Amino acid sequence: MFPDDADVKAVAEAMFDPFEYLVLRHKDGLLKTDFRQPLGKVSYHVPCHLRVQNIGQKTRELLQLIPDTTVVTVERCSGHDGTWGVKTEYYENSMKIGRPVFRQMAEPDPDYISSDCAIAARHIRQGMGASRAHKRHPLTLIRIAYGL
DSSP states (O other): OOTTOHHHHHHHHHOOOHHHHHHHHHHTTOSOOOOOSOOEEEEEEOOHHHHHHTOOOHHHHHHTTSTTEEEEEEOSOOSOTTTGGGSHHHHHHHHHHHHHHHHHHHTTOOSEEEESSHHHHHHHHHHHOSOSOEEOOHHHHHHHHHTO
């Protein structure tokens, strides 16, 4: 918003996405990777806000470090769009837009579905219908993998 403000630049340069930070720590050899619990099959949705940040798929990269864990990545709009998807007048359209994502996320019969966007994940889980998959934020998946 204020590209020429030195204070704003300093803050922006010090900020990281959580998974961007964790992957950087891993590349520096500073991240413990003694994961105790495999996650099985994870359907991971890359949310819109991460796509526009241009940092790559750091969440997927970290999840793939967990032994005996398969990550299926879906990079497409879930149809939620903030509060739009919960408004009565847009709900049906929101579910229609999300259908391809719901199918792709359900296809591998995952143990977990996950997205860095909590509202997109809730929308996807709802759109998947009956499924054994648990909805968990990626940070929670890392906690589970560490056995915490």
